[in-house]
Amino acid sequence: MTTAGLRNPLALAALVLATAGLGAVPAARAQDRAACEKLYAPSVGQSGKDVIWVPTPDELVTRMLEMARTTSADYVVDLGAGDGKIPIAAARQFGARAKGIEYNPDMVKLAQCLAKAAGVAERARIVQGDIFKEDFRSATVVTMYLLPELNIRLRPTLLEMRPGTRVVSHAFDMDEWQADEEQTVDGRTAYLWIVPARVGGRWEVAENGGEPRTLTLNQQFQQVTGSLQVRKGVSRPLKDVQLRGDELRFAYDDERGRRQRATVKVQGDALSGSVGGVGPGRTRALAGRRLGAAPPVYTPAAAPAQASL
Numbered sequence: 001m002t003t004a005g006l007r008n009p010l011a012l013a014a015l016v017l018a019t020a021g022l023g024a025v026p027a028a029r030a031q032d033r034a035a036c037e038k039l040y041a042p043s044v045g046q047s048g049k050d051v052i053w054v055p056t057p058d059e060l061v062t063r064m065l066e067m068a069r070t071t072s073a074d075y076v077v078d079l080g081a082g083d084g085k086i087p088i089a090a091a092r093q094f095g096a097r098a099k100g101i102e103y104n105p106d107m108v109k110l111a112q113c114l115a116k117a118a119g120v121a122e123r124a125r126i127v128q129g130d131i132f133k134e135d136f137r138s139a140t141v142v143t144m145y146l147l148p149e150l151n152i153r154l155r156p157t158l159l160e161m162r163p164g165t166r167v168v169s170h171a172f173d174m175d176e177w178q179a180d181e182e183q184t185v186d187g188r189t190a191y192l193w194i195v196p197a198r199v200g201g202r203w204e205v206a207e208n209g210g211e212p213r214t215l216t217l218n219q220q221f222q223q224v225t226g227s228l229q230v231r232k233g234v235s236r237p238l239k240d241v242q243l244r245g246d247e248l249r250f251a252y253d254d255e256r257g258r259r260q261r262a263t264v265k266v267q268g269d270a271l272s273g274s275v276g277g278v279g280p281g282r283t284r285a286l287a288g289r290r291l292g293a294a295p296p297v298y299t300p301a302a303a304p305a306q307a308s309l
């Protein structure tokens, strides 16, 4: 939401509604908010270091945290926390531990006051800092309402986080890293991504400790294709491949054309789980290890060839 961003009808609508007091209802009782605003009273649309302040409406805050399946076991970090409403909601409504990183020190004071008024100052900490310098890798849920180019700058850091970390963004996507889920509330969209494990490369796998076979996996973010050797010199393509965090599921047809389904957990260069055909009593253990280094989680598309004279 630079000045140009405010030409975006959604951003403009948010600003008008919030200014009129109809939308973006603050996640605090009116008297608490009034008391805290004696410290600092921000205006919607005011400039910020990399993006202006426009609060996410309460209903969408709740929806974003629901999409991330936030629980009391989570550590939620909001990047560019504004008045702290996302960390406060994460602590108050979901019992999570939370942190908000906000660059503007006056906003930080306001957010801290609101967290205290909500009775969650211990669990929802608001810190002054730059989202591009602070270390938030221990988060299990990351939330943000930034700008497309800031999302893309953060993307490599997010993809290095623990597999299974949930990332939720209000309004803006991550370009070719497609969202795992998106939901719209009152015309505003929230996107959810689940950080995928690095699964690419050649793996040596075996069923019930039997003969090793080669599993080849090609990865672009959470999209995976590949093949499994079913006997010497014969490989079959993987079907219905799904990667969610560290859990990989795929199917293939065995030597006799019978559909087999596997579910494995990937941890570093090891995988383990089970595989079986249709029907009871046919599940075998499946385990393996990666041969060689893990490739990157995605390979950027090749730049178009330069025209030459």
Ligand SMILES: C[S@@+](CC[C@H](N)C(=O)[O-])C[C@H]1O[C@@H](n2cnc3c(N)ncnc32)[C@H](O)[C@@H]1O
Residues within 6 Å of the ligand: 001, 047, 048, 049, 050, 051, 052, 053, 054, 055, 056, 078, 079, 080, 081, 082, 083, 084, 085, 086, 101, 102, 103, 104, 107, 129, 130, 131, 132, 144, 145, 146, 170
């Ligand atoms: C659009 S607001 C979102 C506020 C809050 N996350 C929400 O959804 O209600 C973005 C916030 O990011 C802050 N901000 C901008 N650049 C930042 C940076 N580099 N580091 C930390 N905060 C930043 C702004 O001051 C502003 O409060």
